[in-house]
Amino acid sequence: MYAKKARIGLLIPSLNVVAEQDFFRLLPDGYQAISTRIRFEGGGKAGLARMNEEVSSGTSLLVTAGVDAVGFICTSGSFIDGPEGEQKLIESIRSELPETTPVITTSYAIVDALKHMDISRIALVTPYGDDLNALEVDYFQSAGLDVKRFASLYVGAAVEAGRQDDDAAYNLARQFDRDDLDAIVISCTNLPAIDAIDRLEKETGLPVITSNQATLWQLLRALGWSGSLPGYGALLRDNL
Template identity: 30%
Template structure:
């Protein structure tokens, strides 16, 4: 009834609140590198209303095999997972691609099992696990690969993809070893890099590294190349949404978001 008293507001007109980023649909926990800046903002950019991201950080000395290994061996990794698990999360994501594929598929799976122990009862994923699920979801076989890594880490990315059924037909890497420098590569350079090396036989593009900008270029690349583009950040977020039961499309960030979570490969 017009003019009726609202007992909850003491007769005042009900206030109009604006959305404050509350994760009333899903809260995603993220373990991320202390010197990195890309993954969080890209996840927030892609997030449907009602999905929030909550981060804890670990130190990455250098983006080399030795530096990544030092990060993974440090006690901060377990501490970070356990601290995040004290929050009411729906998913816990390890946001390091090279760190989770560093020693191949078995290493990535072992990391998943450790995270389950550190965060009991919370679904978990890694950037590498999510990337494979994303490529599977878009029906990709052979791919082209873009990374900012030094040669040795880039070679391990190729090995990881190929041991999981994705032959790398063409690839390029920027040979960057400083984490902060990864995030400074402009989208225009990433777009040109991928367009120049694409080959018609590749069924998808994969962009590796969670501190390497990708979200803003995915739609433009898909339109230019006529094939799906999967990135480590985008697939990690998509995978986390699906684990949390969120089936939303995220328009502008790739055809991956139109796909359900596939059944794990045997």
């Protein structure tokens, strides 16, 4: 049996080529990830808003697989309209699910992970353009986080994030002045980053939080799992 403990449903933007592979690598024994794709062709905030309108139909497909929790696996899609818009997104997803089914969004998972680790001062790495970068900084600051440093790959098109070299995010993050930082956050579920986490933590002495790592962390906690997943940072090693 593939899902002795729980089956997790993933709502994934259609152009994302990274998130599923990260989840398959990170999931502990007894947990299964089932994904469905919601159409996203890029286009910044407007394109993300169109994608978000499809979450109910995507969730209705996951329901047929008997999922025990649902993750909305898109950082920018969950922060573009701020915390209030994110709550509406969660409500749209929840409308298709049994009442007690946990629903997790990536942006909220990052915030929750940082607060769980008593972190407030962060450096942020993204692949986004200026419009989404500004919205993400606003989102984190509205959650009480202080974005001290910022760097972007400025990939131009959303699909290009998934085509980045594994070291792209690592090379940006390692250059930060770390004197007043509590952690480094690497944003975007379509940006290869999980292999950089341990390297960065050892090199910088700071916790490193990535979109897929944090989302899995919160999904597992919501499902009552406790344990340790070494090799992918302090969050999964020491905080489950």
